[in-house]
Amino acid sequence: MTDAGRPDAPKPDPMGGREPRDTRQAGRRTPVPQSFQTRLTISFMAVVALTLVLVAPVVVIRLNDYFRAEEERRLDARANASAQILQQFIVDLAGDKPVVREVDGKLLLNPQVERLLVGGGLQLVADRVAEADVRVVFGVASPDTTGMLVPNPDPALTYTATTQVTPDPGQARDPAIPDANAETGRANAVQDWGMVVTLSDPYTSRASTLAAITGLLMIMAALSLVVSVGVAAFLAHRFTTPLTRLTDASRRLADGDFTSRVATDELSSGTLELRALSTQFNLMAARLEESVEIIRHDRDRSRDFLADVSHELRTPIAAMRTFIELLQGPAARDPAARLEFLESSAVQLDRLDWLAQNLLELSKLDSGLVLLELRPDDVRGTIESAVEQQHDTAERKGIRLSVTLPNRPLRFRHDPPRVGQVVTNLVGNALKFTPRGGEVRVSARAEADGGARIQVVDTGIGITAEELPHIFDRFYRGAQSSEARSSGSGLGLAIVKSIVDMHHGTIAVESRVGVGSRFVVTLPPDPRLVTEVDAPPPDDDASWPGAAVAGPKMDVSSPSAGSPLNHDAAPLSMTAGQTDPDRPTAPEGSSAPR
Ligand code: ADP
Numbered sequence: 001m002t003d004a005g006r007p008d009a010p011k012p013d014p015m016g017g018r019e020p021r022d023t024r025q026a027g028r029r030t031p032v033p034q035s036f037q038t039r040l041t042i043s044f045m046a047v048v049a050l051t052l053v054l055v056a057p058v059v060v061i062r063l064n065d066y067f068r069a070e071e072e073r074r075l076d077a078r079a080n081a082s083a084q085i086l087q088q089f090i091v092d093l094a095g096d097k098p099v100v101r102e103v104d105g106k107l108l109l110n111p112q113v114e115r116l117l118v119g120g121g122l123q124l125v126a127d128r129v130a131e132a133d134v135r136v137v138f139g140v141a142s143p144d145t146t147g148m149l150v151p152n153p154d155p156a157l158t159y160t161a162t163t164q165v166t167p168d169p170g171q172a173r174d175p176a177i178p179d180a181n182a183e184t185g186r187a188n189a190v191q192d193w194g195m196v197v198t199l200s201d202p203y204t205s206r207a208s209t210l211a212a213i214t215g216l217l218m219i220m221a222a223l224s225l226v227v228s229v230g231v232a233a234f235l236a237h238r239f240t241t242p243l244t245r246l247t248d249a250s251r252r253l254a255d256g257d258f259t260s261r262v263a264t265d266e267l268s269s270g271t272l273e274l275r276a277l278s279t280q281f282n283l284m285a286a287r288l289e290e291s292v293e294i295i296r297h298d299r300d301r302s303r304d305f306l307a308d309v310s311h312e313l314r315t316p317i318a319a320m321r322t323f324i325e326l327l328q329g330p331a332a333r334d335p336a337a338r339l340e341f342l343e344s345s346a347v348q349l350d351r352l353d354w355l356a357q358n359l360l361e362l363s364k365l366d367s368g369l370v371l372l373e374l375r376p377d378d379v380r381g382t383i384e385s386a387v388e389q390q391h392d393t394a395e396r397k398g399i400r401l402s403v404t405l406p407n408r409p410l411r412f413r414h415d416p417p418r419v420g421q422v423v424t425n426l427v428g429n430a431l432k433f434t435p436r437g438g439e440v441r442v443s444a445r446a447e448a449d450g451g452a453r454i455q456v457v458d459t460g461i462g463i464t465a466e467e468l469p470h471i472f473d474r475f476y477r478g479a480q481s482s483e484a485r486s487s488g489s490g491l492g493l494a495i496v497k498s499i500v501d502m503h504h505g506t507i508a509v510e511s512r513v514g515v516g517s518r519f520v521v522t523l524p525p526d527p528r529l530v531t532e533v534d535a536p537p538p539d540d541d542a543s544w545p546g547a548a549v550a551g552p553k554m555d556v557s558s559p560s561a562g563s564p565l566n567h568d569a570a571p572l573s574m575t576a577g578q579t580d581p582d583r584p585t586a587p588e589g590s591s592a593p594r
Helices: 019-029 036-094 111-130 206-254 272-328 335-367 379-389 391-397 416-432 492-502 551-556
Strands: 100-103 106-109 133-143 149-161 180-187 192-200 375-378 400-404 411-414 439-446 452-458 506-512 516-523 572-575
Touching: 036 111, 036 180, 036 192, 036 206, 100 133, 106 111, 106 133, 106 149, 111 133, 111 149, 133 180, 149 180, 149 192, 206 272, 272 335, 335 492, 375 379, 379 391, 379 400, 379 411, 379 416, 379 439, 379 452, 391 400, 391 416, 411 416, 416 439, 416 452, 416 492, 416 516, 492 506, 492 516
Parallel strands: 400 439
Antiparallel strands: 100 106, 133 149, 133 192, 180 192, 375 411, 439 452, 452 516, 506 516, 506 572
């Protein structure tokens, strides 16, 4: 049962107090060790000790049985040998005379035989052959059913000898060995006689061998116990180290260190399960760090966005407040001034309206509420009507606006209103940043994969290399002061990029200051089937003025044109989900009247 299961177990601190401290306190109250490592070591030791306790006595008992059986067998053999030797002596000594005589109803042993036995013969057998106490009982013999002569011993004819030989080192009297008997029956010319030879209390080394083995076993048990403690401690340490590391890493994570990981070289030392756990932990921590990073970034972005929005709103509002103050003052009586201020106020109101529309658009994109309405459609109509909308502006500014489209339908799956929005914004920018007498060309062509490439080229003021990476940022407007730049909101290209991203397309831009810019949008045949997007660089287009002056002709260009071309530097190519992960993926186009 764990501590938590006990009624008096310390409750985990709901405020995130560290548990180990609590368990250490609990450890003071109870003698049960709390650390996993100690428990593991003790358990291992207990198993080894229990094994020894169970195995050692069994080994000793089995060995004792074996030695006993062995000694019994040897004593039997010695009893037989003793009987054979004695019989041979007696036969030689008695010859044809009786060995056992009956006198007055009493049995008497042949005197010569008796002299042999008493005079040292029996002692010799006890010391040299039997190595045990010997008792010989004589009697007449009679044949049994098989014809074998069986002695009929008479206790009156009992002769004994106690062995007096010095035992070998380790030997001792062994009363536990049962007496060994050997019977002999012999017939000579006058009678059948026999004797029973009994050996008892033999000298054996059973007890000392057993003691030696038991001692050895004890030493080995003690040694294995010591080794088991070491091995158990080592294994437990090895086993628990990854757990400790994991605990440390999760504690650091809980303390707010999202970079906390279990080191990969430490993972290899753990078991398979712990390695898997640690890998999962690292994955989880990485995801957490990533999510926190995204949330932080989003928070910062929202803050910047809010600051930008308030700044953008404040400018026209401040202008209108000034106009109103002037209109309430002396300008009220001057009709010309009044008209001018009212017209200026209308312009600021248009600007506010434009800002509000774009902000609404971007907030929808951010929220991900809007989905594309994809359908297979001919994009030529969409491009034509988007360009058509801008003809008046182009005419007013004295800019040639042309569109070149393929003869055959350019059909692929896209959201026509939003692609129209992309073209409108790009053409609107091109017109805005191209001076009178310039040219804006829109073209489209089919791609080999079934998608389309839409290009908007202008002979405008161009974009500097420093500004180029930022033009898709929200509220970014070029630093070069001009009337055209100051009129924008800085949201047009952000919306363009969102829509292109939604289509899993790419947008690339090349520009050369004082010569012109080229925006190339590539759209796949079916956005639903695109998993990864590689932005193809805009191919060389001889119709773009920037391409015409590239190379040696650069020298004859204006001073700014002499600087390294954006075209020559890596062309900016932004791709949905790649270079700008913060971009929302659900756009909605909006018109961009300027
Ligand atoms: P804006 O409303 O200011 O046009 P955009 O997001 O459309 O906002 O454009 C951002 C900036 O990119 C512009 O302020 C301008 O500096 C630059 N830019 C965009 N298109 C062109 C272009 N065709 N030629 C030169 N500069 C451009």
